[in-house]
Amino acid sequence: xxxxxxxxxxxxxxxxxxxxxxxxxxxxxxxxxxxxxxxxxxxxxxxxxxxxxxxxxxxxxxxxxxxxxxxxxxxxxxxxxxxxxxxxxxxxxxxxxxxxxxxxxxxxxxxxxxxxxxxxxxxxxxxxxxxxxxxxxxxxxxxxxxxxxxxxxxxxxxxxxxxxxxxxxxxxxxxxxxxxxxxxxxxxxxxxxxxxxxxxxxxxxxxxxxxxxxxxxxxxxxxxxxxxxxxxxxxxxxxxxxxxxxxxxxxxxxxxxxxxxxxxxxxxxxxxxxxxxxxxxxxxxxxxxxxxxxxxxxxxxxxxxxxxxxxxxxxxxxxxxxxxxxxxxxxxxxxxxxxxxxxxxxxxxxxxxxxxxxxxxxxxxxxxxxxxx
Amino acid sequence: xxxxxxxxxxxxxxxxxxxxxxxxxxxxxxxxxxxxxxxxxxxxxxxxxxxxxxxxxxxxxxxxxxxxxxxxxxxxxxxxxxxxxxxxxxxxxxxxxxxxxxxxxxxxxxxxxxxxxxxxxxxxxxxxxxxxxxxxxxxxxxxxxxxxxxxxxxxxxxxxxxxx
Numbered sequence: 001x002x003x004x005x006x007x008x009x010x011x012x013x014x015x016x017x018x019x020x021x022x023x024x025x026x027x028x029x030x031x032x033x034x035x036x037x038x039x040x041x042x043x044x045x046x047x048x049x050x051x052x053x054x055x056x057x058x059x060x061x062x063x064x065x066x067x068x069x070x071x072x073x074x075x076x077x078x079x080x081x082x083x084x085x086x087x088x089x090x091x092x093x094x095x096x097x098x099x100x101x102x103x104x105x106x107x108x109x110x111x112x113x114x115x116x117x118x119x120x121x122x123x124x125x126x127x128x129x130x131x132x133x134x135x136x137x138x139x140x141x142x143x144x145x146x147x148x149x150x151x152x153x154x155x156x157x158x159x160x161x162x163x164x165x166x167x168x169x170x171x172x173x174x175x176x177x178x179x180x181x182x183x184x185x186x187x188x189x190x191x192x193x194x195x196x197x198x199x200x201x202x203x204x205x206x207x208x209x210x211x212x213x214x215x216x217x218x219x220x221x222x223x224x225x226x227x228x229x230x231x232x233x234x235x236x237x238x239x240x241x242x243x244x245x246x247x248x249x250x251x252x253x254x255x256x257x258x259x260x261x262x263x264x265x266x267x268x269x270x271x272x273x274x275x276x277x278x279x280x281x282x283x284x285x286x287x288x289x290x291x292x293x294x295x296x297x298x299x300x301x302x303x304x305x306x307x308x309x310x311x312x313x314x315x316x317x318x319x320x321x322x323x324x325x326x327x328x329x330x331x332x333x334x335x336x337x338x339x340x341x342x343x344x345x346x347x348x349x350x351x352x353x354x355x356x357x358x359x360x361x362x363x364x365x366x367x368x369x370x371x372x373x
Numbered sequence: 374x375x376x377x378x379x380x381x382x383x384x385x386x387x388x389x390x391x392x393x394x395x396x397x398x399x400x401x402x403x404x405x406x407x408x409x410x411x412x413x414x415x416x417x418x419x420x421x422x423x424x425x426x427x428x429x430x431x432x433x434x435x436x437x438x439x440x441x442x443x444x445x446x447x448x449x450x451x452x453x454x455x456x457x458x459x460x461x462x463x464x465x466x467x468x469x470x471x472x473x474x475x476x477x478x479x480x481x482x483x484x485x486x487x488x489x490x491x492x493x494x495x496x497x498x499x500x501x502x503x504x505x506x507x508x509x510x511x512x513x514x515x516x517x518x519x520x521x522x523x524x525x526x527x528x529x530x531x532x533x534x535x536x537x
Contacts, residue, residue, distance in 0.1 A: 025525050104407060134512045137399035159399045161514075207485060212415050212424065214473070217408040218435070219465075219499045221458035222400065223507065243505055249496040299508050329508045330515070 059305030064346040065370035068323075071186075072289045081236055082116040090114045090193045093259070101201055101251045105215040110203045115199045122233035123151075123190035129290045131304030134162035134224030138304030140290040143186055143267060145233075151186045153179040153269050154286050156279070159306050163335075173311035174311035176276040176283055179269030194230055196260040197240045201252035211280055218248035225301035226261050227293040241294050243301050286312040291320055299329040306335035313343040322370040324365050333363050340366050376470045377431040382460035382530065387452055391440040400440035401445045403457040405435040406462035408469060408495065413488070424488075429472060434459055455515040457526050461502050462525070462534045469495040502537050532537040 081102035091292045098110040139157035146152045155177040160174035207213030242257040244250055286310055297305070302324060309317055317339070324336035337359070341347040348365045351357050380389070390402070412427030445451050473490050478484040506526075510518045529535045 037432075076478060104409075132398040132400055133507060135514065137397070161399070161401075175411070193517050205489075206465045210415070210481070212413045212485055212490060214410040216410065217469075217496050217499075219406050219408065219462055219503075220497065221404040221455060221503065222398070222505070224398075243498045247496060247500070248512060249493065298504065300512075331508075331511050 014350060047239040061111050063264060063369055065318060065340060065344045065366065066320075067318030067370075067372075068313075070288055070316040071291075072285050072316070081118055081120075083118070083120045085114050085117055085195050086191060089192065093199065094193060097199055097201060097255050097259070097358065100255045101203055103218055103248050103251060105248060106201050107205055107213060107215055109206055112199060113200045113202075114195060114198050115200060116176050117232050119194050119232035119236045120234060121194070123186055123230070124228075124233045124235070125231040126186070126190065126193070126267070127226045127229045127231075127286070127289055127293070128261065129225070129305065130261060130294060131225040133225075133300030133304075134221065135159075138306060138307050140287055140305075141264070141268070142286045142289070143181065145183070145186075146180075149183050151181045151183060151267075152281060153177070153181050153273070155268070156283055156287060156308050156312050158304075160304060160307050160309065161358065163307055163310075172277045173306075174277060174279075175272050176312075177269075178277060179273035180278065181267055181269055186267045189263050190230065192263035192266075193228070193260040194238065195261060196256045197230070197238055198230065199256040201255065203252050216248065220246045222246045223298070223300045225294075225297065225304065226257050226258055227290070228264065229293055238292060243294070243298055252276075279312040283312045285310045288314055288316050291317060299327065299332050302327070303329075303331050303335055306332065306339050308366040309339035310335070310342050313339045313345060318343060318370055319372060322366070322372070325367050325371070330359070334359060337366055338360055340370055344370075374475070375426075378463050378466075379433045380462055382456050383387045385434060385452075385456045385459055385474065387446050389434070389436050389439075391437065392443050392446065393440050393459060394443055396440070396442060401448070402451055402455050403414070403439060404440040405438045406459050407431075407433050407435050407484055408466040408499075409433065410469075410473070410492075415484065416480055418448045418477070420482050421477045422472060422481050424484075426439050428468050428470075430470035430473075432463045444449060445478065450513065450519075453523065454510070454519065457506070457523060458503065460530050461506065461525050463498045465495050467533060468498070474506045495501045498535075498537065503532045505537075 042306045048066055073231060093114070094112045097112045101110045101112075102108045123143075124145050127141070129138075129140045136159070137157060139155055141155045143151045144152050156174070158174050205213040205215055210218075223245045225241070225243040227239070229237060229239045230236050240257055240260070242254045242317070244252075244254070246254065287305070291305065306321065306324060309321060313321070321336050321339050321343075326330050327333055327336070341349060346369070349357060349362050387402075396403075406463075408488070409431045411429045411431070412425065414425040415422050416425040419464055441455075442453075469491060472494075473488060476484060476487050476491070478487060506522050510522055513519055529537075
């Protein structure tokens with residue numbers, strides 16, 4: 001099944017490629033993105049930034065697509081510490097988590113435990129990513145303590161379905177939201193998040209003696225990915241995420257993470273936050289940092305991050321994105337090409353006459369130029 | 374009625390979904406299906422233990438939790454995509470019913486183990502098919518693939534044979 005009729009897929013790919021090519025052209029105009037990976041100079045905005053420009057690896061002779069070493073702070077090792085949790089919050093969350101895990105299955109026996117947290121209640125940074133499949137919203141969010149004690153907020157988001165639409169320069173699909181949040185508000189959210197993420201839920205059926213037990217299965221059309229990283233003032237880190245099609249079978253894994261994300265949103269600034277359509281260097285660092293969260297992602301999760309990389313990618317992501325060129329999912333390869341074209345400034349998607357080239361030819365070019373031998 | 378479907382997938386319409394003005398996910402619709410076994414009693418028979426003839430599986434659309442944006446109530450392509458998600462659940466539910474009905478084990482405990490395994494396999498099968506369906510169709514953005522999958526899923530449903 002799948003790509004049983006490659007001609008039809010290529011027709012569709014060509015259409016998507018045309019749209020994403022327009023999108024990249026738009027990104028180049030709006031984001032002042034220059035070809036750092038090709039040795040070009042950074043934009044004025046990048047030059048003014050306190051963030052150092054990525055260190056470009058020495059390109060092999062003739063290569064048009066090379067990555068760069070990351071300038072993002074190296075992820076701190078996960079802690080093995082065991083900080084106590086609020087008894088009041090544990091009492092509040094236990095029945096909530098049990099109810100949500102149980103769903104429609106009245107016979108399911110659910111146990112919720114909160115052993116302790118790897119981070120203390122003093123927040124330094126929260127980083128997260130959320131992707132809704134089915135063409136929904138993809139976002140990465142960062143909250144980091146600033147010198148004045150408050151927290152700087154950054155969010156990059158894109159409604160993925162809009163990437164398939166013609167580019168409307170007055171309403172670009174990418175949004176960069178920035179703001180400031182009082183420390184107290186972040187501390188409250190952090191406390192709920194670290195408690196939620198500490199939850200360990202077990203669910204099982206115990207049939208009565210001599211009887212059989214078979215509970216219901218709930219399934220859905222919705223796929224989601226949530227990844228979260230909490231860092232406390234002492235540098236300890238906790239990471240936890242969920243990825244899958246929403247259903248009853250893995251509710252014990254999903255419920256605490258969903259709750260933590262909801263708590264995260266309560267720390268976000270109000271609607272009057274600054275919304276921009278231009279990526280700043282810090283936005284690119286945020287996306288870079290999120291890319292290292294979690295492990296291997298399913299196609300819908302990877303597609304969401306690739307969509308964001310079209311607007312906020314950076315040379316250190318060339319390596320990870322190049323691996324997506326080998327995906328068996330057409331949308332992933334298409335988005336990977338679009339992201340690499342934006343990051344490197346080298347766009348191989350159109351032929352000399354300006355017509356879209358077949359996706360397989362374009363992918364082959366990027367594999368040759370971008371992949372690490 | 375040992376295997377039931379409610380409603381039949383071809384009768385699924387957005388007027389039975391919850392209508393929303395907007396969704397935080399920015400998705401346009403959400404379909405939730407329940408595969409619900411009942412009457413799961415043991416029956417001792419020559420050769421061991423099986424489930425009794427009271428065993429039933431019902432596949433239903435969760436109307437309260439399935440939703441559609443009001444702006445897309447008349448989107449027939451979206452409806453067909455969502456309808457096929459429910460049809461996949463129906464096909465998986467029938468396969469699950471047939472497998473459980475055919476189980477015979479020497480001891481009750483062994484039968485319970487097999488029931489638990491069959492349930493987990495049904496869940497995994499639904500997710501594997503759904504993932505492939507969404508990946509191939511670009512979540513309903515690649516018309517040719519959507520049409521191919523519609524033929525495939527409707528074939529499973531009509532023949533009562535799921536081959537994936």
